[in-house]
Amino acid sequence: MTTLPSSTRRKLGLVIDLDTCVGCHACVVSCKGWNTENYGAPLSDQDPYGAEPSGTFLNRVHSYEVQPDDGTAQLVHFPKSCLHCDNAPCVTVCPTGASYKRQEDGIVLVNEDTCIGCGLCAWACPYGAREMDAAAKVMKKCTLCVDRIYNENLPEVDRVPACVRTCPSNARHFGDLADPDSDVSQLVAARGGMDLMPEQGTAPVNKYLPPRLKDRLDRTEEIDVLAPFLAPVTDQPKGFLGWLDKALDKI
Amino acid sequence: MHPAPSIIAFSTLSGLGFGLLFWLGIGMPGSTGLVAFVFFAIAYVLAGGGLIASAFHLGHPERGLLAFTQWRSSWLSREAVCAVATLIIMGLYAVGRVFFAADWFVLGWLGAALSLGTVFTTSMIYTQMKTVPRWYSPLTPALYLTLAIGGGALLAGQVIWALGLLVLASALQLAWWWQGDRAFAASGTTMATATGLGHIGTVRAFEPPHTGPNYLLREMVFVIARKHALKLRIIAFALGYALPLALLLAPFSHWIGLTAVLCHIIGILTSRWLFFAEAEHVVGLYYGKR
Numbered sequence: 001m002t003t004l005p006s007s008t009r010r011k012l013g014l015v016i017d018l019d020t021c022v023g024c025h026a027c028v029v030s031c032k033g034w035n036t037e038n039y040g041a042p043l044s045d046q047d048p049y050g051a052e053p054s055g056t057f058l059n060r061v062h063s064y065e066v067q068p069d070d071g072t073a074q075l076v077h078f079p080k081s082c083l084h085c086d087n088a089p090c091v092t093v094c095p096t097g098a099s100y101k102r103q104e105d106g107i108v109l110v111n112e113d114t115c116i117g118c119g120l121c122a123w124a125c126p127y128g129a130r131e132m133d134a135a136a137k138v139m140k141k142c143t144l145c146v147d148r149i150y151n152e153n154l155p156e157v158d159r160v161p162a163c164v165r166t167c168p169s170n171a172r173h174f175g176d177l178a179d180p181d182s183d184v185s186q187l188v189a190a191r192g193g194m195d196l197m198p199e200q201g202t203a204p205v206n207k208y209l210p211p212r213l214k215d216r217l218d219r220t221e222e223i224d225v226l227a228p229f230l231a232p233v234t235d236q237p238k239g240f241l242g243w244l245d246k247a248l249d250k251i
Numbered sequence: 252m253h254p255a256p257s258i259i260a261f262s263t264l265s266g267l268g269f270g271l272l273f274w275l276g277i278g279m280p281g282s283t284g285l286v287a288f289v290f291f292a293i294a295y296v297l298a299g300g301g302l303i304a305s306a307f308h309l310g311h312p313e314r315g316l317l318a319f320t321q322w323r324s325s326w327l328s329r330e331a332v333c334a335v336a337t338l339i340i341m342g343l344y345a346v347g348r349v350f351f352a353a354d355w356f357v358l359g360w361l362g363a364a365l366s367l368g369t370v371f372t373t374s375m376i377y378t379q380m381k382t383v384p385r386w387y388s389p390l391t392p393a394l395y396l397t398l399a400i401g402g403g404a405l406l407a408g409q410v411i412w413a414l415g416l417l418v419l420a421s422a423l424q425l426a427w428w429w430q431g432d433r434a435f436a437a438s439g440t441t442m443a444t445a446t447g448l449g450h451i452g453t454v455r456a457f458e459p460p461h462t463g464p465n466y467l468l469r470e471m472v473f474v475i476a477r478k479h480a481l482k483l484r485i486i487a488f489a490l491g492y493a494l495p496l497a498l499l500l501a502p503f504s505h506w507i508g509l510t511a512v513l514c515h516i517i518g519i520l521t522s523r524w525l526f527f528a529e530a531e532h533v534v535g536l537y538y539g540k541r
Contacts, residue, residue, distance in 0.1 A: 002321045002324045002325055003323060003324045018448075025460075028460070052463055052464065053462075053463045054463045054464050054465055054466075055465075056466065057460075057461075057465070060460035060461065061460050062456070062458070062459065062460050062537055062538075063456075063457040063458040064442075064446055064448060064454050064455065064456060064457055065454075065455045065456075065457040066448050066451045066452045066453065066454050066455075067452045067453045067455065068451055068452035069452060073452075074451065074452075075457060076446070076448055078446060080460075080537065089381065089382070091324075092324045092325065093324075093325055093326070093327065093376075093379070094321060094324075094325055095317075095318040095320075095321050095325045095327035095328035095331065096314065096317035096318050096320060096321060096328075097317065097320055097321050098317075114314060114317050115310070115311065115314075116309050116310065116311045116312070116314045116315060116317060116318060117309050117310015117311050118308070118309055118310070118318075118327065119308075119310075119470065120327055120376070122466070122467075122470065122471075123252070123380055123382065123383070123470075123471070123532070124379075124380060124382060125382065125534070126381070126382045126440070126533045126534060127534065127537075128467040128471070128534035128537060131465065131466040131467065132310065132466050132470075134466070136310075137310025137311055138310060138311070194447045195447070196444075196445060196446070196447055197440055197444050197445055197533065198444065199438070199439045199440055199444060200381055200382070200440065200533070201381070208447055210447060210448070210450070210451075211448075211451065
């Protein structure tokens with residue numbers, strides 16, 4: 001049914017740390033690897049070795065340059081996948097009921113057997129989280145690795161989404177965001193986790209942790225604890241340079 | 252947004268077809284027999300042909316019947332239900348008109364209401380898209396409905412109504428363009444809110460996630476021919492509104508009427524092409540594009 005549940009018992013989702021993400025794209029690769037051979041239709045590629053390769057991905061990493069008013073520019077790597085919104089516009093637009101949000105854990109999924117491939121849900125998503133597979137002609141999206149997280153055939157350590165399991169810099173965290181005591185909820189509270197495009201009213205479950213304040217190399221005196229002990233005894237040059245300085249002053 | 256030819260043809264032609272069905276349903280013109288048959292045939296070719304064209308853009312048209320199930324939440328599903336209900340009700344009404352010279356007016360008015368409902372639900376598919384600020388406006392259904400009824404009046408030979416409605420539609424078209432050009436900025440969605448990094452400084456897309464194109468860029472970030480938008484708007488306005496209005500004011504003949512209809516269709520097709528080609532989806536911001 002494409003009406004949204006009024007509430008979900010749990011809100012499984014991701015917390016993505018923009019401070020520690022190094023932009024290695026390992027999550028992209030592991031996501032594609034797991035999801036092309038498990039839940040639903042494979043994630044196809046078109047012209048993969050040709051001049052214009054293109055393919056279906058459930059997770060992509062953007063990179064942004066942020067230029068503060070004062071100081072040097074920062075580079076922020078920005079992984080983006082489905083945010084499993086509480087108020088998911090992609091679900092309600094679906095004409096067939098293929099798109100749905102689960103009441104038990106809040107995961108947004110597509111039933112690929114009833115998807116007619118109209119593409120309306122991808123239009124409704126502001127985040128670009130849904131991609132129509134060009135080979136299977138059905139809508140693909142992040143399943144939060146629903147076939148891993150409850151899979152008792154896997155060792156417990158692997159029962160998290162593939163992207164979280166593979167992240168080498170611990171920038172991705174998985175958990176229940178409805179539980180205020182969960183690790184992810186505490187992380188969000190401690191680091192000021194934020195919603196993307198809050199004005200769109202989608203109420204995303206996934207949160208992003210903003211980059212921490214950077215050191216300012218042009219203001220090292222403010223943070224240099226040794227500076228008082230290393231105060232220069234003179235700021236006048238000595239020897240030949242001292243003579244040159246005085247000579248040039250007199251000209 | 253990517254202007255799929257099937258969707259442009261569908262929304263233009265079926266809009267006209269359902270507009271004509273509206274006028275036939277309320278008995279204007281109240282013709283019977285062969286003349287009524289020709290009128291209904293034109294309406295069904297336009298409305299039904301448009302519906303069939305729209306099925307071409309589906310990935311799995313063979314599952315199309317499922318699209319009738321989610322009318323409680325989905326405007327696309329409501330459109331499918333409305334369209335089929337209209338075609339069935341008006342089909343029965345047409346039987347009365349063509350074969351029995353009868354005016355089963357209850358069916359006719361019901362069919363007319365459903366015709367307008369179909370056009371309205373079509374327009375709401377686009378209007379509901381908060382992600383496309385240009386469409387997210389009450390002016391969108393107003394324009395769709397006025398165009399359908401006005402174009403329908405043109406086809407139904409209701410010259411006075413066609414004149415008034417086309418004048419109104421042209422004003423709505425200009426208002427829609429005017430508000431659409433400001434809608435993205437007014438929506439408040441920017442690269443800063445998209446990335447949540449605006450509190451640090453000015454955000455610029457540094458590197459996209461991939462070197463090639465993808466579905467999102469092809470579907471949502473269609474930029475081809477935007478540079479011709481103003482010329483195309485002039486063409487759309489001249490052919491879709493100004494020329495048909497001028498022809499309607501001339502002494503009536505069937506050839507002039509036909510020319511007016513063809514001009515109108517070409518103009519509205521152009522305007523519908525722009526409806527998609529000029530529409531900017533907020534996902535483009537993630538790519539530093541509009």
